[in-house]
Amino acid sequence: MLRIYLFVASFALLCTTSLAALADEEAKGAEKKVEPEASPGWIIIEEDVWIRFIDEPSLRMRQAHERFLKKEYEAAGHDLRKAAGYLQVEAQNAATGIKAALTASAHELEVLATETQAGKVKVVKKLESAFARAEHALAADHLAKAKVALNNKNHARTGHYLSSAVAHVESGAKWAGHELETGAMATANGVRTLSGKLIEGGGVAVDEAGKGITWVGDEVEKLGKYIEPHKQAAAASKPVSNE
Numbered sequence: 001m002l003r004i005y006l007f008v009a010s011f012a013l014l015c016t017t018s019l020a021a022l023a024d025e026e027a028k029g030a031e032k033k034v035e036p037e038a039s040p041g042w043i044i045i046e047e048d049v050w051i052r053f054i055d056e057p058s059l060r061m062r063q064a065h066e067r068f069l070k071k072e073y074e075a076a077g078h079d080l081r082k083a084a085g086y087l088q089v090e091a092q093n094a095a096t097g098i099k100a101a102l103t104a105s106a107h108e109l110e111v112l113a114t115e116t117q118a119g120k121v122k123v124v125k126k127l128e129s130a131f132a133r134a135e136h137a138l139a140a141d142h143l144a145k146a147k148v149a150l151n152n153k154n155h156a157r158t159g160h161y162l163s164s165a166v167a168h169v170e171s172g173a174k175w176a177g178h179e180l181e182t183g184a185m186a187t188a189n190g191v192r193t194l195s196g197k198l199i200e201g202g203g204v205a206v207d208e209a210g211k212g213i214t215w216v217g218d219e220v221e222k223l224g225k226y227i228e229p230h231k232q233a234a235a236a237s238k239p240v241s242n243e
Contacts, residue, residue, distance in 0.1 A: 048157070050089075051157070051160050051161075053086070054160060054161075054164045055167065056082075057083045057086040057087060057090075057134065058167065058168065060080070060082045060083035061079070061080075061083050061127075061134065061135075061171075063076075064076045064079035064080045064083065064127065065124070065127055065128070065131070067079065068116065068121075068127055069124060073117055076117075077113040077114070077116045077117035080110070080112050080113035080116060081109070081110060081113045083109050083134070084105075084106045084109035084110045085106075087102050087105050087106035087109065087134060087137070087138070088102075088103070090138065090141050091106060094141050094144070095144060098137060098140050098141045098144060101136070101137035101140065102137045102138070105130070105134040105137050108133070108134075109130060109134065112126065112127060128175045129175070129176075129227070131171070131172075132172050132173075132176035132226070132227045133172075135169070135172030135175060135223075136169075136172045136223050136224055138168040139168035139169045139172060139216070139219075139223065140165075140220050142161045142162075142164045142165040142168060143161070143162075143213065143216050143217055143220055145157075146158050146161035146162040146213055146216075147213060149161060150209055150210070155201065155204065155209070156200075156201065158195075158198050158209060159194075159196065159198030159199035159200075160195070160199060162191065162194070162195045162198070162209070162212055162216065163191075163192055163195035163196070163199075165216045165220070166188050166191050166192060166195070166216055169188070169219045169220060169223055170188060172227070173219075173223055173226065176223065176226040176227050177226075178223075180219075191212045191215060191216060194208060194209065194212045
């Protein structure tokens with residue numbers, strides 16, 4: 001059982017127990033995390049509780065976008081930091097490649113929060129590009145977790161992560177300016193229906209769930225081609241510029 005540790009004093013969350021597998025290539029490279037010893041100031045949150053907040057990062061990014069357009073820069077910055085916090089949590093429980101992307105996106109959102117509140121971000125595209133990268137990283141992470149859950153025969157958890165991965169792909173494509181085409185949207189809705197059956201324990205065949213995971217994996221790969229390469233790594237080393 002995954003455990004998430006919340007350090008009350010600093011409001012920092014740490015996920016323990018790593019993924020057993022990533023999207024195929026990184027499955028063998030997933031690293032085990034050592035569960036920290038219990039100590040004052042830490043709260044344990046089980047995965048099945050934490051999973052209820054799975055859509056929070058996307059919600060915070062949408063709110064930040066709306067507030068930025070309304071010139072509510074202080075509030076937008078707060079939402080950006082909340083989204084960054086969720087990505088930092090996810091990064092602690094991700095395999096190496098995805099961990100790097102999540103960490104870079106979290107840093108990028110933190111920098112954007114500071115720049116936004118200082119009135120230095122003039123173009124909303126800066127937020128949208130960062131959101132596309134963050135959604136792509138979250139989609140890859142939740143897809144990997146869906147695979148782990150399916151391998152562990154936890155169909156309800158598979159459904160939650162698979163549905164979330166679809167939502168992140170859709171959001172990421174939108175922020176990148178490449179919304180899913182009609183056919184892909186229909187398939188996405190079909191995967192959502194499949195996810196709902198998995199969550200409800202509707203006796204979905206494993207191969208059917210596997211097909212859904214494969215489709216989402218293809219869409220995650222496509223989204224990766226739309227977003228700007230290496231931008232996350234650059235954002236981790238310097239502030240966002242004002243172009």
